[in-house]
Amino acid sequence: MIAELNRLVELVEDRLxxxxxxxxxxxxxxxxxxxxxxxxxxxxxxxxxxxxxxxxMSVAAADVLxxxxxxxxxxxxGYGSTEAFGRAFRSVHGVSPGDVKxxxxxxxxxxxxxxxxTVEGNITMDTRITDRPALRLVGHATRVPLIHEGIxxxxxxxxxxxxxxxxxxxxxxxxxxxxxxxxxSAEVDPDYTEGSELTYLHGVAVTDTTPAPDDLDTIEVPAxxxxxxxxxxxxxxxxxxTWAATATDWFPSNPWRLRPGPSIVAVLDRADDxxxxxxxxxxxxxxx
Numbered sequence: 001m002i003a004e005l006n007r008l009v010e011l012v013e014d015r016l017x018x019x020x021x022x023x024x025x026x027x028x029x030x031x032x033x034x035x036x037x038x039x040x041x042x043x044x045x046x047x048x049x050x051x052x053x054x055x056x057m058s059v060a061a062a063d064v065l066x067x068x069x070x071x072x073x074x075x076x077x078g079y080g081s082t083e084a085f086g087r088a089f090r091s092v093h094g095v096s097p098g099d100v101k102x103x104x105x106x107x108x109x110x111x112x113x114x115x116x117x118t119v120e121g122n123i124t125m126d127t128r129i130t131d132r133p134a135l136r137l138v139g140h141a142t143r144v145p146l147i148h149e150g151i152x153x154x155x156x157x158x159x160x161x162x163x164x165x166x167x168x169x170x171x172x173x174x175x176x177x178x179x180x181x182x183x184x185s186a187e188v189d190p191d192y193t194e195g196s197e198l199t200y201l202h203g204v205a206v207t208d209t210t211p212a213p214d215d216l217d218t219i220e221v222p223a224x225x226x227x228x229x230x231x232x233x234x235x236x237x238x239x240x241x242t243w244a245a246t247a248t249d250w251f252p253s254n255p256w257r258l259r260p261g262p263s264i265v266a267v268l269d270r271a272d273d274x275x276x277x278x279x280x281x282x283x284x285x286x287x288x
Contacts, residue, residue, distance in 0.1 A: 001039055001252040001288075004029045005115045008036065008048075013112060016056050017076055022048065031288065035257040037190040042247030044113060047191030054110035057092035061107050064089070064097045073097075125242070125250055126230040129285070134223045135176055136210065137184050137262065139203015140166075141217035148194050151236060155183070155200050162202065173213075174204030178228075178266040178282050186219055186262035205264075219262060227256060227285045235277040239265065242281060257288040 011025050026033040040048045056077050063073045074085030082097075089097050093108050100107065140162060144154040171181055182204055189196035201219060212218045227250075231242040251257065261284030270277035 001257075002115050004031055004036070005040060005043065008040065009113050009115075012052055012055065016052075016059055017078075019078060020052060031257060032259070034190050034260050035288075038192055038258050039247055039251060041192040042244070043115060047189075047193045049191060050193075051110070051113065053088060054092050055112070057089050058107075058109045060085075060089065061093065061100060061109070064100050065104065070097060125245060127250065128228050129225060129256075130177075130228060131225050132177065132223065134208040135221050136206050136208055136212060137182065137186075137201055137203055137219040137221060137264070138173065138206055138212040138216045139170055139182070139184070139201045141199055141201040141203075141219075143197050144200045146188065146192065146194055146196050146198055149240060158200065159202050170202075170204050173206060173210075175210060176205050176207050178205050178264050178280060180204070180266050180268060183265040183267070184219065184262050185264075188263070201262075221261060224259065224261065225285055227283050229281040229283070230278070231281065232278045233276060235270065235274055235279075239277070239279050239281065246281075246283065255288045256285045259284045259286045 007029055008025060011028065012020065022037065023033045026036045029036065037048050040051070044051060046054075060073060060077050063076070064070070070082050070085070074080075074082050077085065079085035079088065086096055089100075092110070093100065093106070095103075095106060140158070142154075142158045144152060144158065147154075167181065174180065181202070184199075184201040184203065186199045186201065188198045199219075201217060203216065206212070208220070227246075229242050229246065229250075231238050263284075264282040266280040266282065268278045268280060
């Protein structure tokens with residue numbers, strides 16, 4: 001995975017002046033666009049699209065400081081007008097191309113990234129791989145923004161809006177793994193951009209032959225393989241740390257990659273005030 005990401009950075013650098021087809025780049029690297037985008041954003045701390053834009057505008061600044069025509073520079077970097085180029089330029093550097101041409105700056109340069117794997121060996125991830133048949137996730141769904149750290153107040157409000165009897169009703173409906181009440185994230189932005197919207201479902205898993213009540217939302221999940229990570233400790237900090245470690249430690253060290261599908265958190269046990277919890281994080285995977 002680390003080698004693939006570094007090769008991706010090289011390919012991006014070679015094609016800053018071209019239309020970048022990330023799906024084709026992923027094929028060249030022998031992986032999938034979905035996995036590549038998720039791993040890049042998790043490790044780089046920014047979406048791949050944002051990195052490409054920053055690198056393009058960093059290199060374009062040298063052209064702006066030269067004697068070239070602004071429209072020809074805009075076209076060279078994939079923009080159809082000087083206005084669109086100017087907006088992208090200002091979003092990176094904080095000033096317009098005209099300001100830079102007149103004053104020489106200020107410029108905010110995005111260095112070329114290099115990924116390295118640091119192996120410490122002092123953290124063991126409690127993981128199992130399981131093949132599961134097709135299933136249904138049923139419950140109450142809503143659209144919420146993605147928040148990387150801390151409690152998501154939009155999810156918290158969604159769960160709090162459900163009456164206590166509904167939680168018991170949902171739990172009684174579940175009849176397959178993952179067991180218990182589930183926190184499901186689906187339709188997540190492949191770049192995992194903070195603030196982007198996802199579908200959150202509070203519900204349970206049932207077999208694909210179990211009819212879902214008409215008043216509940218349903219997510220159909222095809223048969224496939226899952227990596228299941230068990231986590232214990234402060235909630236949600238321990239769970240979020242494990243989620244991050246799947247990208248920084250587990251995927252780079254193991255012959256698996258993410259495949260499209262929902263991510264699922266099963267809460268196995270928790271304190272009364274939910275300050276601590278034992279959870280399982282289910283991620284859909286396939287052989288790399």
